[in-house]
Amino acid sequence: MSNIKVIKIGGNVVDNPEALERFVVDFANTPGHKILVHGGGVEATRLSARLNIETRMIEGRRVTDADTLEVVTMVYAGLINKRIVAKLQNAGCNAIGLTGADAHIVTATRRKPNPIDYGFVGDIHDGAVDGQTLVHLCKSGIVPVVCAIMYDGEGGLLNCNADSVATAVALGVSKLATTDLVFCFDKKGVLRDVDDPTSTIPTITPANYPDLRSGNIIFKGMIPKIDNALRAIAEGLRSVRICHSDDLNNDCGTTIHNI
Amino acid sequence: MSNIKVIKIGGNVVDNPEALERFVVDFANTPGHKILVHGGGVEATRLSARLNIETRMIEGRRVTDADTLEVVTMVYAGLINKRIVAKLQNAGCNAIGLTGADAHIVTATRRKPNPIDYGFVGDIHDGAVDGQTLVHLCKSGIVPVVCAIMYDGEGGLLNCNADSVATAVALGVSKLATTDLVFCFDKKGVLRDVDDPTSTIPTITPANYPDLRSGNIIFKGMIPKIDNALRAIAEGLRSVRICHSDDLNNDCGTTIHNI
Numbered sequence: 001m002s003n004i005k006v007i008k009i010g011g012n013v014v015d016n017p018e019a020l021e022r023f024v025v026d027f028a029n030t031p032g033h034k035i036l037v038h039g040g041g042v043e044a045t046r047l048s049a050r051l052n053i054e055t056r057m058i059e060g061r062r063v064t065d066a067d068t069l070e071v072v073t074m075v076y077a078g079l080i081n082k083r084i085v086a087k088l089q090n091a092g093c094n095a096i097g098l099t100g101a102d103a104h105i106v107t108a109t110r111r112k113p114n115p116i117d118y119g120f121v122g123d124i125h126d127g128a129v130d131g132q133t134l135v136h137l138c139k140s141g142i143v144p145v146v147c148a149i150m151y152d153g154e155g156g157l158l159n160c161n162a163d164s165v166a167t168a169v170a171l172g173v174s175k176l177a178t179t180d181l182v183f184c185f186d187k188k189g190v191l192r193d194v195d196d197p198t199s200t201i202p203t204i205t206p207a208n209y210p211d212l213r214s215g216n217i218i219f220k221g222m223i224p225k226i227d228n229a230l231r232a233i234a235e236g237l238r239s240v241r242i243c244h245s246d247d248l249n250n251d252c253g254t255t256i257h258n259i
Numbered sequence: 260m261s262n263i264k265v266i267k268i269g270g271n272v273v274d275n276p277e278a279l280e281r282f283v284v285d286f287a288n289t290p291g292h293k294i295l296v297h298g299g300g301v302e303a304t305r306l307s308a309r310l311n312i313e314t315r316m317i318e319g320r321r322v323t324d325a326d327t328l329e330v331v332t333m334v335y336a337g338l339i340n341k342r343i344v345a346k347l348q349n350a351g352c353n354a355i356g357l358t359g360a361d362a363h364i365v366t367a368t369r370r371k372p373n374p375i376d377y378g379f380v381g382d383i384h385d386g387a388v389d390g391q392t393l394v395h396l397c398k399s400g401i402v403p404v405v406c407a408i409m410y411d412g413e414g415g416l417l418n419c420n421a422d423s424v425a426t427a428v429a430l431g432v433s434k435l436a437t438t439d440l441v442f443c444f445d446k447k448g449v450l451r452d453v454d455d456p457t458s459t460i461p462t463i464t465p466a467n468y469p470d471l472r473s474g475n476i477i478f479k480g481m482i483p484k485i486d487n488a489l490r491a492i493a494e495g496l497r498s499v500r501i502c503h504s505d506d507l508n509n510d511c512g513t514t515i516h517n518i
Contacts, residue, residue: 047333050310070338074306078337079329082408082416086360090414096361101345103355103401133401140395142362149341155349157341 004033004138004177008166011041012186013245014080023184024084026248028091033138033177036095036145037169038084039162044068044075064119064159072159073099076147085145095143100150101157103133106168108150108158122150122158124165129172163225167232174236181229181237184245189254190226192217204256206230229256263292263397263436267425270300271445272504273339282443283343285507287350292397292436295354295404296428297343298421303327303334323378323418331418332358335406344404354402359409360416362396364389365427367409367417381409381417383424388431422484426491433495440488440496443504448513449485451476463515465489488515 007027013019027036044062048055048071056063064072081097088095100106106129108122137144146169148162163183170181189200204212204226212218218226229240233256243253266286272278286295303321307314307330315322323331340356347354359365365388367381396403405428407421422442429440448459463471463485471477477485488499492515502512 073341074333074337076337077341078333078335082332082336082358082360085358086410086416087414089360089363089410094362096355096357098355099341099344101341101348101354101356103353104348136399140399142392151345151348155346157345 002178003180004035004135004173005030005180005182006035006037006166006170006173007182007184007248008037008039008162009184009245010039010162013184014038014041014084015043019245020084020087023245023248024087024091024093026246028088028093030249033135034143035134035138035169035173036084036088036143037162037166038076038080038145038147040072040076040080040148043079044072047071047075058116058118061118061121061161062159063117064121066120069120069157069159073149073157077149081145081147088143088145093143094141095145096137097145097147099147099157100160100165103130103137104151105130105133105144105146106150106165106172107153108160110152110158120152120156120158122152122160124150124160124168126171129168131172131174131176134169134173135176163228167228170237171232171235174238179237180239180241181232182241182243182248183225184243184248186244188244188247188252189242190218190222200252201254202252204229204254205258226256233258261437262439263294263394263432264289264439264441265294265296265425265429265432266441266443266507267296267298267421268443268504269298269421272443273297273300273343274302278504279343279346282504282507283346283350283352285505287347287352289508292394293402294393294397294428294432295343295347295402296421296425297335297339297404297406299331299335299339299407302338303331306330306334317375317377320377320380320420321418322376323380325379328379328416328418332408332416336408340404340406347402347404352402353400354404355396356404356406358406358416359419359424362389362392363410364392364403364405365409365424365431366412367419369411369417379411379415379417381411381419383409383419383427385430388427390431390433390435393428393432394435422487426487429496430491430494433497437497438495439498439500440491441500441502441507442484443502443507445503447503447506447511448501449477449481459511460513461511463488463513464517485515492517 192199451458
C-alpha cells in the first residue's frame with residue numbers, strides 16, 4: 001500500500017439527507033484506499049431533548065455525563081454510523097463501521113476534570129491508534145467508517161472530537177502509508193474574504209502562513225485548524241485539504257502542505 | 260482454520276450487568292476461533308417507551324416501523340454492541356462489533372407484509388452470509404460480535420431474530436470451517452422435567468428425538484428450536500449446544516448432533 005486518504009465529514013453532511021446521499025456516492029467513487037471519519041451533528045442533541053437529558057456545551061464541546069454517553073453511543077455508533085455504512089454498501093463501497101473499541105483501533109485518555117469537567121470525554125495521544133489494523137482492513141478491501149466514540153482502555157467508551165479523531169487516525173496510518181487528510185465542510189475552503197466564496201486560498205505552507213496570519217486573512221476559529229494541520233504535516237502527513245463536502249473528488253479547496 | 264464456535268446470548272445476559280460481566284470473561288477465555296451473536300433484551304422496549312413509541316409484539320416478534328427501526332439500531336448496534344465490545348477488549352479479546360451491513364457480512368430479505376406486516380423485519384436466506392469475510396476476520400485475530408440488525412441489500416437495515424442470525428452465521432462459516440453453534444440462555448439445557456433443573460437431556464440426535472417428542476418430553480417452544488438445530492446440522496454444522504450462559508466453557512447442557 002502506498003497511499004491512503006482519511007476523509008472527515010461533519011454535521012453539514014450528516015444532518016442533511018440530500019448532502020449525505022451526494023457525499024456517499026462521491027466517497028464510494030474516491031479511488032484508492034480510504035477511511036471515513038464522521039462527526040455527530042444535531043441528532044444527539046435532539047435525542048437528549050426527547051429523553052429530558054440536558055445538553056451542556058462548553059466552548060463547543062459536549063459535556064458528557066453517563067446518560068449523555070449512552071445517547072452519543074446510540075446516535076453516533078448506532079444510528080448515524082450504520083446509516084452511512086448501509087448507504088455506502090449500496091453505493092458499492094464495502095464499508096465497516098467502527099468505534100475506537102472495535103478491533104481496538106483507537107484508545108483515548110479521559111480528559112482531566114480540571115479546569116472543566118467534561119465527563120466521559122477523551123483525547124487521543126501519540127501511539128493510541130492501531131494503524132496496522134486499519135491498514136490491514138483497507139488491504140482486505142474493507143473501508144473503515146469511524147465515529148467519534150473511542151475506547152477508554154478499561155472496558156468503557158469516551159466521547160471525542162471528530163476532527164481530532166480524523167487527525168489521529170491519519171497520523172496513525174501515516175507510519176505505514178503516504179497519507180492525505182481531507183476535512184469536508186460547508187465552505188469552499190479557507191477564504192481570503194469570508195463574504196466571497198470564490199476567494200479560496202489554494203495553498204497554505206509554513207512559508208506563506210505567517211503573512212496570512214499577520215495580515216489577518218486567517219483569523220479566529222481557522223487559526224487552530226491550520227495550526228493543527230501544519231503540526232500533523234510536520235508529524236508525517238503528506239497533506240491536509242479543507243474543502244466543501246461536494247468537492248471531495250474535485251481539485252479545489254485549500255491544501256496545506258510542506259513545500 | 261479447522262474449527263469455529265458461534266455463540267449466541269440473549270436477554271438474560273444482555274439485561275443483567277453481573278451475568279454480562281461473567282459471560283464476557285468466559286467468552287474471552289473460550290479457546291479457538293469464535294463469533295458472538297447477541298440479542299436485544301428489554302432496553303429497546305424501554306427506550307421506545309421513553310420516546311413515546313408504541314411497542315407492538317406479535318408472536319414474540321417486534322413489529323418494526325421506521326421509528327422502531329431507529330430505536331433498535333441505536334440500542335442493538337450502538338449501546339449494547341459497543342458495551343459488549345468494550346468489555347471484551349478489557350478482557351483481552353480483540354472484538355469488533357458488526358451489523359449485517361458492516362463488511363456486508365449478512366444480507367436479509369424483508370419479510371412479506373402478508374399475513375402479518377412486521378415492517379422492517381428481515382429473514383436470512385441461504386447464501387446471504389459472507390462467511391469468507393467472517394473467517395478472514397477470525398484468522399486476523401479479530402473476534403466478530405454480531406447484533407441482529409442486518410443489511411437489506413438496498414442501502415437500509417432490517418431487524419432480525421437473533422437466534423436466526425446465529426444459525427445463519429454458523430451455517431455461513433461452516434462451508435469454510437468445522438462449526439459448532441452454542442445457544443446460551445437461562446436454563447441448564449433441554450430439561451426432561453421443566454421443574455427439575457438437574458434433569459438436562461445431555462444429547463439429542465435424529466435417533467432419539469422422535470421418542471422425546473412422542474413422549475411429550477420435548478414440547479411447545481422447544482420443538483421449533485430443536486427442529487431448527489437438527490436442520491442446521493443436516494446442512495453442515497457439527498453440533499448445536501443449548502446451555503446456561505454461565506456454562507459456556509463447561510462440558511454440560513444439551514448437545515444436538517448427528518451421531
